[in-house]
Amino acid sequence: MNARRSPQSPAALSPATATATATAVAPRYRQVRSHVLGLISSGTLVAHDRIPSENELVRTLGVSRMTVNRALRELADDGVLLRVSGVGTFVADERVHAHPLEVRNIADEVRSRGHAYSARVVTLTTLRADAALAARLGVAPDASLQHSSIVHCENGRPLQLEDRYVNPAVVPGYLKNDFTRITPYEFLVRAAPLQQAEHTVQAVMPDARLRRLLKLDADEACLLIRRRTWSDGRVVTAADLWHPGKRYELSGTFEPLA
């Protein structure tokens, strides 16, 4: 079952090689990438659908096969597409997989998959560190900490609950941000250069709060990533990142230096 035929494209992409239009034009392989992402985000193609073959895209978009190939290969690297040699290229299924313990901006990750990012702020508070938090952030017990609790969503579905504690002595003004417009990551990396990070990964059973905020199924486990980041030898922030077990996995390749 091959399903959908190629949705007639409005012919070629940018004004071909019109030399230099005043404003910078995205590279062609980027335009091909956007075109395919558009087919997915518009709903024209959904998971498991076959996308037009490289040669079809060559004809409809008026670019060379190597250019199409690069666009599709990168989308496959990003997990958006699945390529099967000799068969075709398909829209990957929904399971989200992020890179191994990497410190990245979740909004960028979601957008790179061609999906809509949104955030919901659950709570923003200033609190006093208990013994565990004080040890985790390297501050005195009872020190003042800023705490945010934010749900990051992909296409409106919860992808991560982020419980974050920030040491105001290192980065002041954290709670003044509008976290529906800027992610904690974006603010913090600008405020304090990231120099060291520590991760732990655990599987946990969700409590009632988690089930509610992440809209979890009854029999769904949670992947918990706990992260601390340092700048200038001091802990900038500690975060608990909770992910729905059925829709999220870490993945990555490891290549020993030859």
Added chain:
Amino acid sequence: MNARRSPQSPAALSPATATATATAVAPRYRQVRSHVLGLISSGTLVAHDRIPSENELVRTLGVSRMTVNRALRELADDGVLLRVSGVGTFVADERVHAHPLEVRNIADEVRSRGHAYSARVVTLTTLRADAALAARLGVAPDASLQHSSIVHCENGRPLQLEDRYVNPAVVPGYLKNDFTRITPYEFLVRAAPLQQAEHTVQAVMPDARLRRLLKLDADEACLLIRRRTWSDGRVVTAADLWHPGKRYELSGTFEPLA
């Protein structure tokens, strides 16, 4: 065949495409990648050093510039190199942003904590690959595979259930081992050098078998690490590593920048 008669040069790479050697030859851009990684791991080049330009590598390695370009671009994407348009390509700083999951011997891990390691062999069987397993190991459906199911214990308590599938065409004699005396890891790294590994990490709910073998609490989630390792371009083994959520976590720390 042999389209690529290579204009031989001093330190060319593989013997071009010598038809079908029994073992698959890595693509040329992969060989370029390995060559550059070798310069770094050998200490010939260190952080901030400039690496040979694309055209130099073209001359030294006897490949086309597009092939070199792909290798370097991918290494830059991985954060190994830093490319500056118009200037050159440099070895990047030590990585702060990513931490690969390493492949380690669980017996060493346990012993390094000063604890007693023991293993219980649950099953050892030869079986035929179904479609999913065939895809995972890159073999034909119905191909023969060797499977081991082993519980690794720390001080007598289950720490990991390892479900492992081995391609006997790559490493024969896997099931002949006494896995209470040698771990699958120890046998396999000796039989086939580890050249690449892929991991995914998920949180899952345990089924009855898992609860029994890992002696899990009723409300305990499971951390599932799925790993594939390659040698000479072929999948040596695929493993499902199940860990009790309450007693296991992955962790990693990144060194500060110089």
Added chain:
DNA sequence: GGTATCATCCTGTCTATACAGGTTGGCCAG
């Protein structure tokens, strides 16, 4: 019916060539 073969399509890789635009260092004129 079953089976073997072949044409066709697909992705994956590789090459040779080309042009763009940025950077750098040297050379020359003022």
Added chain:
DNA sequence: CTGGCCAACCTGTATAGACAGGATGATACC
């Protein structure tokens, strides 16, 4: 010495053409 110009080099992108090898369906043969 300074400033401007330019050649040489670098990466980034794009193209056309080619072959390899897997997958697939049609066709011819037994």
